[in-house]
Amino acid sequence: SASDITYIPMARGFLYLVAVIDWHSRFVLSWRLSNTMESPFCGDALTDSLSYGTPEIFNTDQGSTFTSEDFTDILKDCGTAISMDGKGRWMDNVFVERLWRSLKYEEVYLKAYDSVADARAGIAAWIEFYNYERPHQSLGYRTPWEAFCSKPESTADARFGVDGLKIKQNAIEVYNLDMIPYSIPEQEQEVINT
Known part of the structure; x- marks a missing residue:
């Protein structure tokens, strides 16, 4: 930033x-x-x-x-x-x-x-x-x-399942309609309620 x-x-x-x-x-x-x-x-x-x-x-x-x-x-x-x-x-x-x-x-x-x-x-x-x-x-x-929400190979909609949680490239990606998607590296993973 x-x-x-x-x-x-x-x-x-x-x-x-x-x-x-x-x-x-x-x-x-x-x-x-x-x-x-x-x-x-x-x-x-x-x-x-x-x-x-x-x-x-x-x-x-x-x-x-x-x-x-x-x-x-x-x-x-x-x-x-x-x-x-x-x-x-x-x-x-x-x-x-x-x-x-x-x-x-x-x-x-x-x-x-x-x-x-x-x-x-x-x-x-x-x-x-x-x-x-x-x-x-x-x-x-x-x-x-659109650039913020996407990675080069996909869009935000394609990256997140219905439950809002998907494992991808050694990270948990969380989608909450009230927040922007973000990634948490494996070593920092914790339970997140969305």
């Missing part, structure tokens, strides 16, 4: 937007708007993203919000390796930067949000479209959601 913060211009002033994306699928796992750069809004977005599963590696820039103890402790507590871009190397987090470009040119710059509520509604609608309706050439013309 990866995360970054960007400015969202308003009719007067601006807001900060943080997003957490799945690196492989470009799926936006979570996002938050704030009028300050305090770390809690980033930590909240990170915590929400973990409901989709724990990433092996989490990449950010070296901004103070992402290097704060509050933020890094969340990652350390779940055993995620922390990766940080080199200073001034925006290409190290290119997928999030591309998300920002698309969001701004397709939504934000076309609007002059008068309120936080307007900004939140506009951004929410755009991210919903981006995640579930917008195919990406780099994903084989699948949406981020």
Whole structure:
């Protein structure tokens, strides 16, 4: 996974937007708007993203919000390796930067949000479209959601049986209609009620 913060211009002033994306699928796992750069809004977005599963590696820039103890402790507590871009190397987090470009040119710059509520509604609608309706050439013309839910050889529907549990490639894959599918390595398997 990866995360970054960007400015969202308003009719007067601006807001900060943080997003957490799945690196492989470009799926936006979570996002938050704030009028300050305090770390809690980033930590909240990170915590929400973990409901989709724990990433092996989490990449950010070296901004103070992402290097704060509050933020890094969340990652350390779940055993995620922390990766940080080199200073001034925006290409190290290119997928999030591309998300920002698309969001701004397709939504934000076309609007002059008068309120936080307007900004939140506009951004929410755009991210919903981006995640579930917008195919990406780099994903084989699948949406981020389709890429997130599938492995190269199958789709989410084909991978999960009626009971929602199927053994595949030394992992138990669990499907819960309220959550995204995820895998649990054999050594970490435990009973999960869905």
